[in-house]
Amino acid sequence: MTFVFSPPAQASVAIAGSADLFPVHRIYCVGRNYADHAIEMGDTGREAPFFFMKPADAVLPVAEGSVGVMPYPSMTQDLQHEIELVVAIGRGGKDIAVADAVAHIWGYAIGLDMTRRDLQGASKKLGRPWCTGKGFDYSAPIGPLHREVPSGTISLQVNGVPRQAGTLGNMIWNVAETIAQLSTLFELQAGDLIFTGTPAGVAAVVPGDLLEGRIEGLGSLQVRIDQ
Ligand code: MN
Numbered sequence: 001m002t003f004v005f006s007p008p009a010q011a012s013v014a015i016a017g018s019a020d021l022f023p024v025h026r027i028y029c030v031g032r033n034y035a036d037h038a039i040e041m042g043d044t045g046r047e048a049p050f051f052f053m054k055p056a057d058a059v060l061p062v063a064e065g066s067v068g069v070m071p072y073p074s075m076t077q078d079l080q081h082e083i084e085l086v087v088a089i090g091r092g093g094k095d096i097a098v099a100d101a102v103a104h105i106w107g108y109a110i111g112l113d114m115t116r117r118d119l120q121g122a123s124k125k126l127g128r129p130w131c132t133g134k135g136f137d138y139s140a141p142i143g144p145l146h147r148e149v150p151s152g153t154i155s156l157q158v159n160g161v162p163r164q165a166g167t168l169g170n171m172i173w174n175v176a177e178t179i180a181q182l183s184t185l186f187e188l189q190a191g192d193l194i195f196t197g198t199p200a201g202v203a204a205v206v207p208g209d210l211l212e213g214r215i216e217g218l219g220s221l222q223v224r225i226d227q
Helices: 035-040 098-104 117-126 175-185
Strands: 012-014 021-023 027-031 050-054 059-061 067-071 083-089 105-112 140-142 153-158 161-167 193-195 210-215 219-226
Touching: 012 059, 059 067, 083 153, 083 175, 098 105, 098 175, 105 193, 105 210, 105 219, 140 193, 140 219, 175 193
Parallel strands: 027 193, 059 140, 067 219
Antiparallel strands: 012 021, 027 050, 083 105, 083 193, 105 140, 153 161, 153 210, 210 219
16 A cells, blocks of 8 residues: 655744744743732642643644634533743753843744643643643644734733733743743754743633734734634
8 A cells, every 4th residue: 555645844833024934843831820820720839830842733823913713622621721922932052041041032922822621630630641631733823923022911802701811020930031941951942932821810712712812012813713
């Protein structure tokens, strides 16, 4: 039996104001990086940040001014949104000092760390990995990358109703500290994306819902949940 081998495409995300694409190398995510969300997930205190990953091709790139369409994933009854600031690495390195970290950043985007909360919860209970809860196909919708440094508010509405709201300054570990910590564990490379955690208010979505995330300075990210 023969078949034609189709090589996998390079995962990529949009760049604001450009037709060029930013190739994605890896997707790192920070857990519990806003105090109010850590509390809603049952944690308190400033422990060292912890990380998990999604596959690079979990990105669902959403071009400027368009609405992304995310298929409702299989094997879950509790798909939840987490609005996050995404940092794109433009220059790699390991053991990066906090003071040098910002110089490794290429740009910033709005992202959604979509989560099968029921599967993640079962994994936590059993001490198992989070891959099925966090790293599934299309689990990382992301808007275009901007070069400007954002600051200020981060929020998410579902069907026009506010769900999540916070300020980037409320991160437990700021962007520079996160890059420094992550680079002690992995050698960062150009093309890496880092999801930097979500504020409180995570909740379920259903097919037909329209999610609209906003971060001051980065515009908005719109995603509709499909069947
Ligand atoms: Mn998250």
